Amino acid sequence: MMYRTIGEVAAAVGVSPQTLRVWESQGLLVPDRSSGGQRRYTDDHLARAMRIADLRRRHGWNPAAIRTSLAGEPAAEGGRRQWDNGSIRNARRASGLTLKELAGMIGVSSAYLGALERGDSGVSTRLIMRIADALLVPPSALATFRARDTMVVRQDERARGLFEGGVVWEELTLPGSGMECSLLTVPPGEASGGAYARPGESFAFVMSGRLRFVLPGDEEVIVAEGDSITLPSHTSFAWDNPGSEPARALWVEQLGVGAWEQARAANIVRSPDGAGS
Template identity: 35%
Template sequence: MDDIRFKIAEAARMAGVSPSTLRLWETQDLIQPIRTPKGQRLYDRALVDRLKTISWLRSEKGLNPAAIRESLRGEPVAVEPEITSFEPEEAGDPASFPVGLKIRRLRREAGKTLEAVAQKTGVSVSQLSTFERTSQGLSFTALHEVASCLGTTVASLSGQEQGQGGESLIRDGKWPSWPATSSGVAIQVLAEGRNQMECNRFQLAPGASSEGAYQHAGEEFIHMLSGSLEIILDGDCFFELHTGDSFYFESRRPHSWRNTSSSETVLIWINTPATF
């Protein structure tokens, strides 16, 4: 039955949005529903397909209304496949997914759009979209903010919390590595499992940094193995660390860091409890 028409609540459900969103899109000239003589809004199948396309362009491409109108010009519009909770590349064990795919999965399960996460974290929609596809393009700080927004931690996304804890023996040079998401920052796990402490080995290329400050619950301890590191607490407390130095601070204080050496800096970094 090609002439079937849906009321606004039905059309909104099929498009995965609220009726109020459809009314907003109407004021933005994205969609013009069929009107009954009494003014009731109705949507045929072609309009519902258009609604799905608008929803996809908004949530997955991060386009604003003007860009969506531009994209929809020259109809008929090719509707993208409906977004589902599990796409083909998401088959298998979620623990083995690239970190960007884990972020996308968590975002969708939370019912959050790219725009919503971007507004909450200060990360641009384009950066977030690129990261979900490639696991690249977010700074250390930005990744922490996105993880926090989605109710998880960077350590959990990186697979550090796999296992039940207890004993963990890792031989010299055999450390599991976090996915390389930030330029010049390599992180190796020194103790695997769901432990109270996150024990990591950081290798920082010259100039590598957190690219901004972040904060979370807990305490932190750093021991310098080689090179130099500048730690900034609260935006105005500067500490210069060198080979052999140790440093403790409370994680709730906004902190940022960068390698101030002209060579690689290597350090041991411990967080407790596991909140990073």
């Protein structure tokens, strides 16, 4: 099992290490300990930390209210839901596809897709892109948007997705935009889950750490802090973090004309109250 440091979890969740220590003292998030007493966080701890941060940001709840909401979720093995899995099931049904049909389109078994929809399995970036493409919707259409403004997304309103290995995507734009702007956080050693391609151009600016991109012909490109990369449309690529610290990147993807029409027509886009927008 791979463990994460308190600094890595704090960076992924968007809080300070001191905040995680406070949550521990309040019994909200209890990490494992090494023989030397060092805090060690699993993917389950990271998922629970994301859940706690979400409850605080959305509702402003105090520790007692959060504990009540999380009742039944073990403090050391918090929410296993790697993504807002219910949105995948809702989007599939809204598109009129059966479990078997969508599984065949994205190249996985019906059993695996069913486990993913129930929240029993994590999802990689590569797979979520395949699902979005099969449903003919932007990837962020599968997230839950919290922003109420029509133009501004506040820091505490970002739609977030937690992927396998603790990879975090935070949406910086609202549904309907012609481009998707996201903040990507990749823990050391984690990756996209394989190669994938996007219909439009993709742009990444590495804010901290570094990312390695694997392009056609097994060409490898290291994009370090302060560097950027532009990936042409329909180019197959994979990425990973080869460093020892989390990598954070601003990610911009160009969407085609009418990319949101299918999502809206199928009532897929989710608002803060869970209703379609």
